[in-house]
Amino acid sequence: MKTILSVENLIKKYKNFKAVDDLSFDVKKGEILGLLGPNGSGKSTTINCILSLLKFESGKITIFGCEMRPDAYDIKKDIGVVFQEVAVFEELNVIDNIDYFCGLYIKDKEYRKKCIDDAIKLVGLEDFKKFYPKQLSGGLLRRLNIACGIAHKPKLVFLDEPTVAVDPQSRNNILDGIKKLRDNGATIIYTTHYMEEVEILCDRVIIIDKGKIIASGTGDELKELSKIEEKVTVEIDSLDEKILEEIKQFKNVDEATYNNGILFITYKKGKNNLSSLIDYLKKVDVHYDKIYSERPTLNDVFLYLTGKELRD
Amino acid sequence: MTVFKTFSQVLNKYKATVLMYTVMLVLFGGLNFKTSDNNVNFTASKPDVLIINEDENIGITKDFIDYLSEYTNIKDIENNEDSINDALFYRDVNYIIYIKPNFRESILSNSPNKDEQFKQLISSSDRTIVEIKTTGDYQASIADMLVNKYLHLADIYSNTFEDENEIINHIQKTLSLEVETELTSKVDTNTLSQVTFYYNFLSYSVLAGCVYVICLILSSFKNKEINKRTIISSMNYKSFNLKLLLSNCLFAIVLWLIYIILGFLLVGSIPTNYLIIYIINSFIFTICSVTIAFFISNLINNKNAINGIVNVVALGSSFLCGAFVPMEWLPDFVLKIAHVLPSYWYIKTNELLKGVEVFNSITLKPIITNMLVLIVFIIAFVVLTNIVTKLKLKK
Numbered sequence: 072m073k074t075i076l077s078v079e080n081l082i083k084k085y086k087n088f089k090a091v092d093d094l095s096f097d098v099k100k101g102e103i104l105g106l107l108g109p110n111g112s113g114k115s116t117t118i119n120c121i122l123s124l125l126k127f128e129s130g131k132i133t134i135f136g137c138e139m140r141p142d143a144y145d146i147k148k149d150i151g152v153v154f155q156e157v158a159v160f161e162e163l164n165v166i167d168n169i170d171y172f173c174g175l176y177i178k179d180k181e182y183r184k185k186c187i188d189d190a191i192k193l194v195g196l197e198d199f200k201k202f203y204p205k206q207l208s209g210g211l212l213r214r215l216n217i218a219c220g221i222a223h224k225p226k227l228v229f230l231d232e233p234t235v236a237v238d239p240q241s242r243n244n245i246l247d248g249i250k251k252l253r254d255n256g257a258t259i260i261y262t263t264h265y266m267e268e269v270e271i272l273c274d275r276v277i278i279i280d281k282g283k284i285i286a287s288g289t290g291d292e293l294k295e296l297s298k299i300e301e302k303v304t305v306e307i308d309s310l311d312e313k314i315l316e317e318i319k320q321f322k323n324v325d326e327a328t329y330n331n332g333i334l335f336i337t338y339k340k341g342k343n344n345l346s347s348l349i350d351y352l353k354k355v356d357v358h359y360d361k362i363y364s365e366r367p368t369l370n371d372v373f374l375y376l377t378g379k380e381l382r383d
Numbered sequence: 384m385t386v387f388k389t390f391s392q393v394l395n396k397y398k399a400t401v402l403m404y405t406v407m408l409v410l411f412g413g414l415n416f417k418t419s420d421n422n423v424n425f426t427a428s429k430p431d432v433l434i435i436n437e438d439e440n441i442g443i444t445k446d447f448i449d450y451l452s453e454y455t456n457i458k459d460i461e462n463n464e465d466s467i468n469d470a471l472f473y474r475d476v477n478y479i480i481y482i483k484p485n486f487r488e489s490i491l492s493n494s495p496n497k498d499e500q501f502k503q504l505i506s507s508s509d510r511t512i513v514e515i516k517t518t519g520d521y522q523a524s525i526a527d528m529l530v531n532k533y534l535h536l537a538d539i540y541s542n543t544f545e546d547e548n549e550i551i552n553h554i555q556k557t558l559s560l561e562v563e564t565e566l567t568s569k570v571d572t573n574t575l576s577q578v579t580f581y582y583n584f585l586s587y588s589v590l591a592g593c594v595y596v597i598c599l600i601l602s603s604f605k606n607k608e609i610n611k612r613t614i615i616s617s618m619n620y621k622s623f624n625l626k627l628l629l630s631n632c633l634f635a636i637v638l639w640l641i642y643i644i645l646g647f648l649l650v651g652s653i654p655t656n657y658l659i660i661y662i663i664n665s666f667i668f669t670i671c672s673v674t675i676a677f678f679i680s681n682l683i684n685n686k687n688a689i690n691g692i693v694n695v696v697a698l699g700s701s702f703l704c705g706a707f708v709p710m711e712w713l714p715d716f717v718l719k720i721a722h723v724l725p726s727y728w729y730i731k732t733n734e735l736l737k738g739v740e741v742f743n744s745i746t747l748k749p750i751i752t753n754m755l756v757l758i759v760f761i762i763a764f765v766v767l768t769n770i771v772t773k774l775k776l777k778k
Contacts, residue, residue, distance in 0.1 A: 124611060141614075147616060154611060154612070156608045157608070158611065160609065162396040170385075171388075171389045174388075175385060175612075175623075176617050176618075
């Protein structure tokens with residue numbers, strides 16, 4: 072598959088602090104690449120370097136096969152960016168805001184009008200065309216922010232945490248919009264610290280911490296890095312220490328803890344772990360309220376790799 | 384067109400502010416035209432004089448009193464010390480002249496000390512043939528001038544002629560001579576004063592309008608996040624900045640044109656050479672206001688702070704430089720401070736222009752110098768803006 076973006080040995084320093092430390096990765100045509108990492112891990116700095124908004128110490132950035140520079144307008148015309156902060160004019164309504172940002176790329180009035188309509192449809196702002204930003208809710212404002220960034224139908228889209236502080240309805244709408252963008256042929260780089268979004272959206276994930284790539288691959292590949300395969304949670308009023316010790320001796324159990332009425336067991340691998348546990352609890356006559364099993368998340372991977380939570 | 388179109392749309396949001404400054408200009412500038420007295424005639428002022436004649440009211444003494452009666456208002460006040468002092472204190476009279484008993488005799492005598500006597504008479508208050516008490520105001524000065532004029536003539540003719548009637552005839556003949564005066568200026572000075580006031584006030588409206596509107600618009604365009612979007616777009620950033628600059632200049636020029644047309648409507652026509660200089664001066668000042676607005680907008684991006692900045696910059700400099708009150712009413716130290724403000728040089732040009740009768744290299748030199756100072760301000764603000772921009776980019 073054709074490489075759309077290539078980052079080689081990127082280093083960005085703020086005085087003595089390395090915000091981006093020898094970062095290298097490629098993005099293939101049509102894929103959604105997730106840049107996952109906690110706040111301050113260097114995701115936004117990486118994007119700003121790629122977009123030539125920040126100067127960097129060393130490294131090479133190639134987009135569409137050409138080296139990216141601040142004056143590379145031929146490359147820029149096919150790039151769309153949605154920043155974390157909402158960037159719209161307070162004085163303009165929805166349609167005029169999109170028209171302005173689209174107009175920075177497209178001169179043809181008729182084509183621009185079509186692009187604006189498509190963008191409004193994509194983010195679901197049809198009923199708010201004449202609304203001013205002040206009249207929009209946080210979620211709608213985020214959708215407008217996205218529409219302004221992608222109205223000119225870019226081939227490469229950077230989405231920098233576009234769902235921060237957004238209500239669930241708007242979040243779903245935004246995620247659907249991003250999928251549609253990909254379906255229309257765009258390549259997307261999506262930065263976030265919400266692992267659920269990455270798991271839903273991304274074909275490939277790069278996990279960044281302290282400016283370095285600590286893992287990369289598909290969601291499943293990354294989860295394999297984690298030593299656990301299944302997590303089981305049981306709500307039990309009281310549990311004897313002896314029973315807990317016996318559970319720890321079960322086949323495949325990695326760890327078992329009991330705290331505040333919750334029994335939490337992690338399994339390295341294996342099948343029928345849950346049914347075996349239920350049978351045992353019946354046998355020893357332990358009553359439980361709820362019991363459920365989960366697959367490990369990227370947060371578990373991150374926890375495994377760094378020893379800390381993604382949202383720390 | 385995208386930049387200009389959005390500029391117009393954002394500007395449209397601030398039209399009420401522009402309208403407010405225009406209404407202020409029309410109200411204050413226009414009100415000045417309506418309330419000003421258009422009468423350019425003048426009448427000679429007659430001081431109130433009390434004559435206490437201790438000499439005989441005959442001959443040259445009578446002629447002197449008759450002469451004073453013609454050009455002053457003779458007051459009748461009781462001849463005692465208290466009444467006279469009260470009259471002076473309460474300004475019932477401006478001038479009291481005591482004609483000494485030897486007045487007539489001294490003038491007509493061929494005393495060898497006569498010249499010396501007259502010198503004293505004219506230069507000193509301790510006079511030998513007349514004694515004077517005055518309020519010291521300009522009315523008293525007029526009376527003093529009349530007295531001195533008569534006594535000078537009496538001195539000249541008494542040296543030449545012996546006969547009292549002959550002396551009186553010559554004095555009267557000389558005093559009756561009138562100098563024909565003609566106003567060389569073809570300009571209605573009152574109208575010029577009104578136009579000057581209008582153009583002085585215009586400095587406030589233009590400066591406040593430009594700083595307020597341009598700063599607000601630029602704070603939108605140069606908002607950190609919006610600016611990032613602009614930088615990463617396919618529009619050349621230099622071209623974008625140029626379009627933005629031209630849009631701002633166009634706004635300022637349209638604003639200036641409206642104010643010039645309003646000036647025409649309010650004041651009517653004035654001689655072309657005056658008008659051209661007023662227009663050129665205000666145009667240079669408008670461009671200077673644009674550069675000031677650009678400089679401020681580079682320093683401050685907070686929309687809430689802009690209102691305060693307008694008050695400090697526009698209102699402050701207008702007060703300090705005499706946009707609302709005549710420059711001559713301002714204390715010297717205020718005017719010295721005002722030298723560092725462009726408004727001072729703009730208003731100074733208007734004030735100089737008001738006093739110009741003939742246009743030549745001498746009268747135009749200070750006006751052109753002031754305009755050049757304004758141009759230096761424009762260059763300085765452009766350079767400062769560039770420095771601030773580069774420093775911000777470095778950051």
